[in-house]
Amino acid sequence: MNETHPAAQGTARPLTVADALALPVLAAGQPLVVTGEAGLDGPVRWVHITELTDPASFLKGGELVLTTGMPLPQDAAGVRRYVDELADVGAAALVIELVRRYHRPPDALVDACRVRGLPLVTLAKDVNFLEVTQVVHALLLGNQADAMRRTQRVHEAFTALTLRGAGPEDVVRAAAEMSGRTVVLENLVHQALICEPSGGTVEEALTGWEHRSRATGTGEGTVVQGPEGWLTAPVTYQGERWGRVAMLPAGPDGPAFGPEDRTVLERTAMALTVARLIHPTPWEHTAHRNALRDLVEHRHHSAEDARARCAALGLPADRSRFVAVLVDLPSGGGGQEAEARLLQGLHATGVAGLVGELAPGRVGVLLALRPAQPWRPVVEQVCGAVPGGEPRPVVSVGSEVRDLAESARSFREAARVAEATPGGLPLPEGRSFHELSDIGLRRLLYALREDTRIQEYTERQLGRLIEHDTQHGSDLLTTLRHYLDAAGNKTTAARRGGLARETMYQRLRTIERLLGRDLESGEERTELHVALAALDALRAR
Incomplete structure (x- = not known):
């Protein structure tokens, strides 16, 4: 009786009819699905053993009904009534053992189950029904305990987020991680402000967002709605609806939203409401x-x-x-x-x-x-x-x-x-x-002023001249600037500097000697001009 099943491993997925049939205790009976294959994904809430002609009066829905076939009515009308009552109450499936009364399912039973879409499963070998109930019920009760623990962890996680003043990005990210689904926060004009994709891309989640969101409609509370089946919950601010948070389905073949998903989204909406009060900057x-x-x-x-x-x-x-x-x-x-x-x-x-x-x-x-x-x-x-x-x-x-x-x-x-x-x-x-x-050149050099190569170049070109001015109180750097700005025209440079021509000639010879440069060379004048522009950029810091 030490059965294992995915539903016992802490997942949120409920135990289905197909899961129950795969358990060794039932698989030993060689189960064969005769009708209702589409209902095999339906959840099993309980197991009920019956030899009554009216078992539906003891059922509440979701039960896996086990029978040896002994109480089945003899007439076709009675069989249809028996199946109708099971289907009306929402039984998960009817499992009949073909060992004692029957060796193949009666045609009337097969027809009635097919008409109502009720899964009908036959067992070719004897099965201990009591052992089946013990195994399945242990799994179901274990799932419930796991679900309670997971729900508690969800509440604790969102409480911790709220207490540390988490922002909306943290809250939405936590929701996506807990649910394993894409979660999106939008405002009232259907702009997606935060998207945390899970198992997909932002492109898949947000392409055509406004049109898809408007088609989803606006529901009250936490509801599944719209053509895509989004799970949504409103987010309020100061008592008024501000926007909503949406959890997207995992795809056409993915699992449906369960109670845990609803819990995650409800706590997400509550945490976002608190975060909206804590973080006043418009989201x-x-x-x-x-x-x-x-x-x-x-x-x-x-x-x-x-x-x-x-x-x-x-x-x-x-x-x-x-x-x-x-x-x-x-x-x-x-x-x-x-x-x-x-x-x-x-x-x-x-x-x-x-x-x-x-x-x-x-x-x-x-x-x-x-x-x-x-x-x-x-x-x-x-x-x-x-x-x-x-x-x-x-x-x-x-x-x-x-x-x-x-x-x-x-x-x-x-x-x-x-x-x-x-x-x-x-x-x-x-x-x-x-x-x-x-x-231009000057602004380019200003942008590059932190580059040590520019600094080294400037110092190599003009360092000795600057040192001479500092030691002797001269202003040869200004004279060089006037000369270079005048494109090598000494007369114009002398006039701009307020100097006699002879004085200008003498200063230029001194500059040539200090720098080891030929000021008649256009190339060397260009190099010095760049160095002066770089010096200006460095001094502008």
């Missing part, structure tokens, strides 16, 4: 922020996942052109306030996009532009929402890209523009932002 902002960071850092599993996720947030991922904008705040703080203002400014333009803080003091905006829509006027409007103050935030823009998957490149270009833009640098005429074409 839409957090969803935008996380989606942008994943795009910038290539954290999506695939381009298709990225498109599905962004589309589920309301971004038209099928748009043909995308532009990245970065806003760097001078103080390095106030990102959430700037995030809110930029989102409001973006809404005012009527252009779809995502807004989120990518790093402390840096807010990113991704614009999804309609075909032939110019991006510059849109960026100018967005710049109008940038917080004021001095120095003003630096707004940098990347180039247009033709696919959402390439938006990371646009953000990288915008970041390079920002790196090459000193704080307080005047804006280009007629513009409120900087772009890649604005980066």
Whole structure:
């Protein structure tokens, strides 16, 4: 009687008719399914041995009914009535032993069971019915105890999440891990803010999300509904419905939702309600922020996942052109306030996009532009929402890209523009932002100022001249600057420096001697000019 079965191993799946027939104690009787194959996946709630002509009066539904066939009526009408009563009460299956009264099932019994869809199973050999009840009941009671323990673990896990102030991402992730199913949190306008796929991809879970979600309908409480059979539960905030959490089925051939799934989803909704009170930042902002960071850092599993996720947030991922904008705040703080203002400014333009803080003091905006829509006027409007103050935030823009998957490149270009833009640098005429074409030699060197190769080059080219000025109180570096800015024209350089020509000649000879350079050489003048630009960039830190 030491039977083993998957249902005894701590899984949430109930014991089915097929499971019971596979147990050695029943398998020894050589069971044969005569009718009702479709009902073999039905759950078995109990086992009932009967030799009564009206056993249904003692049943409550879900029983595996065992009989030797002795009480079966002789007439076909009586057999139909016997089967109808079992089917009406919801018996799981009728198992008849073909050893004593019958050696094959009566035709009337087979016909009646086929009409009602009741599984009819015959046993060719003698089986100890009492042993069957002991084995099956032990399994069922063990399952109940396991289910209670699992339910307790679910409650404890969500209580711990709530006590440590877990955010919505942690709560939804825990629900997906406990249930082994995909769990999605959405708001009232059917935007999927958080998706934790289980056994699938984000693309599979979120493709066509808004249409599928609206088709599911809105139910009260924790219910299975919609054409796909989602299990959903409402999430409230301050007493009003804020959104809902959905648990997606495991596929057409996957197991149905069970009581444990409902418990997980109900506790998920409760924990999210508490998290909404603890974390006041709008979760839409957090969803935008996380989606942008994943795009910038290539954290999506695939381009298709990225498109599905962004589309589920309301971004038209099928748009043909995308532009990245970065806003760097001078103080390095106030990102959430700037995030809110930029989102409001973006809404005012009527252009779809995502807004989120990518790093402390840096807010990113991704614009999804309609075909032939110019991006510059849109960026100018967005710049109008940038917080004021001095120095003003630096707004940098990347180039247009033709696919959402390439938006990371646009953000990288915008970041390079920002790196090459000193704080307080005047804006280009007629513009409120900087772009890649604005980066000349000086701004390129400013971006590279932390590179030790640039520092070493500058010191090698100009170090002796700077040391001479420091020791003697001279200003030969300025003289060299005037000379190089005048493209080697000594007269112009002397005038700019307020020097006599002879004095200029004398200083240039001293510079040549100190640096070991020929200032008449165009190539050497270029090298020194680059070194001076690099020195300016280094001193601008």
